[in-house]
Amino acid sequence: MNIFRSLKYYNYRLHFTGQAISLIGTWMQRVAISWLVYRLTGSAFLLGFITFASLIPSLFLSPYAGSFIDRHDKFKVLLVTQAGLMLQAGLLALMIWFQYYSIMWIGILSLLQGIINSFDVTARQALMVDLVDNKEDLPNAIALNATVFNSARLVGPALAGIILSTFGEEMCFTINFVSFIAVLICLLCMKLDIKPSMKATENIWSDLKEGFYHIKNSPNVLSLILTMAASSLLIIPFITLLPVFAKDIFHGDAGTFSWFESAAGLGALFGAIYMARLRKGISLHKVTIISGFIMSFSVIALSIAPSLVPALIFTAAAGIGLMVQNSSINTYIQTHSTPEMRGRTISYYIMANQGILPIGSLLIGFLAHLYGAQTVVFIEGIAGFIITAALLYYKLIRNVIKGKLYPIRIKEMLRTSS
Known part of the structure; x- marks a missing residue:
């Protein structure tokens, strides 16, 4: 199966190319901000707070953004948001170049980025279906989009480590x-x-209510969104603590931190390639459950890793689980949404992913400040097992109700014994 089949579409090739270049810069900025904040403060809590500021707008604005995009030209919205993100990046660069920065200003610009991203991510995801002519290639397009994202996550931090050490954060x-x-x-x-x-004809609040009831009446979509929300709150924030592992636990520098980010990106890249090669008809719920267990085990292993090399390996494994879980949930939602409800349905996924994540980052950063990063990351892995087991139990119960898991063999065994 050709994993690059979506690139035969002209519009998707342009999207793929632009994102491949821009996302490298985005990941370089993420690494530079994390390192700058931790270098200035030495505080895991403030590290989590900056992540909180950059993502919390998604929690409150994503449902509104979904309704807004369902009513307007999503392509024009994407143009405006990309220009806005460019302006935000320029302001941040000027602030660092002229040495006029503080945690407050970094937090304000991170909040501005989060507000723009609330509309940008929803518009970009909703536009995906218009970039491929054959809708059967939509899952492949989504997976390739994740591939370029995580390729940038691999390359961006590696370049950031070199540039941070040579030229500084401003570059x-x-x-x-x-x-x-x-x-x-x-x-x-x-x-x-x-x-x-x-x-x-109705006001936007009616649209929001309609989107909520649509998801509420779609049990499979709802279960995946709730799983995404729980993971974003209690598991995925382990990424926020990677600078702590690099600097304090393994006594490294900016280069060491970039290794951790690149390891997570490499794992996520393998996960995205797996999703791009995924054959038609496979259960995305099953993929979500297996990847959830992989991520949980890897996070626990990271927390007790005895040295740097195993820690990087387990970080990469966690990246695989994280990527596959997120991508499979995203693919299921996009392929099971009607065109008129797609923006709103996607917005709730984004709210569960990016909106809940800052709360988790703030919580995990605070707990790590009190109890230590390794202890908190270990607990995150245990929470991951519980969340994934809950989704597995839910699917088993639903399949029994639908008659898909009727225990014929057990029934025959009971008849024989009697």
Whole structure:
């Protein structure tokens, strides 16, 4: 099976190319901000707080963004948000170049980025279905999108480690600013035939309510969104503590931190390639459950790793589980949403993913400040097993109710014994 089959579409190739360039800059900026904050403060709590500021808008704005995008031209929304993110990156670069920065200003710009991202991510995900002509290739397009994201996650931190050590944080921020030019050029070159959005006669709050009840009445979608929310709160925030592992536990520097980020990115890249090769008809719920157990085990192993090399290996394994779980949930939601509800359904997924994550990052950062990073990460892994087991139990119960798991062999055994 051709894992790059979605690249035969002109518009998707442009999207893929622009994102491949821009995301490298984005990951360089993420690494630089994390290192800058921890270098300035030495506080795991403030490290979690900056992540909180950059992601918390998704919790409150994503449902609104979904309704807004269902009513408006999602392509034009994406153009505006990408220009806004470019402006935010430029302001951050200028602030660092002129040495006029503080944790407060970094937090304010991170909050601005989060507000823009609430609309940008929803618009980008909703536009995906319009970038491929054959809708059967949509799961492959989503998986390739995750592949380029995690390839950038592999390359970006590695470059950031070199540039941080050689030129400093300001160069990472400048490169991110320049990288947005590629995205804007690729977007402007697209030839899209998007049907105009139907202007709803009801107010946007009615749209929000309609989206909520649509998800509530779709048990499979709801179970996956709840799993995503629980993982974002209690498991995925282990990533926030990677600078602590690099600097305090393994006594490294910015280069060591970039190794951890690159290890997570390498694992996620393998996970994305697996999803791109996934054959049709396989149960995405099953994939979600298996990947959840892989991620949980790997997080526990990371917390008790005796040295740097095993820690990097377990970080990569956790990246595989994290990528496959997120991608399988995203794919299921996109392929089981009607066009008129797609923006709103995706927005609830984004809220569960990026909206809950900052609360988890703040919580995990605070607990790590009190009890130590290794203890907290160990507990995160245990929580992951419980969450994944709950989804497995739910699916077994639903399959029994539907008659898909009727225990014929047990019944025959009872008849024989009697």
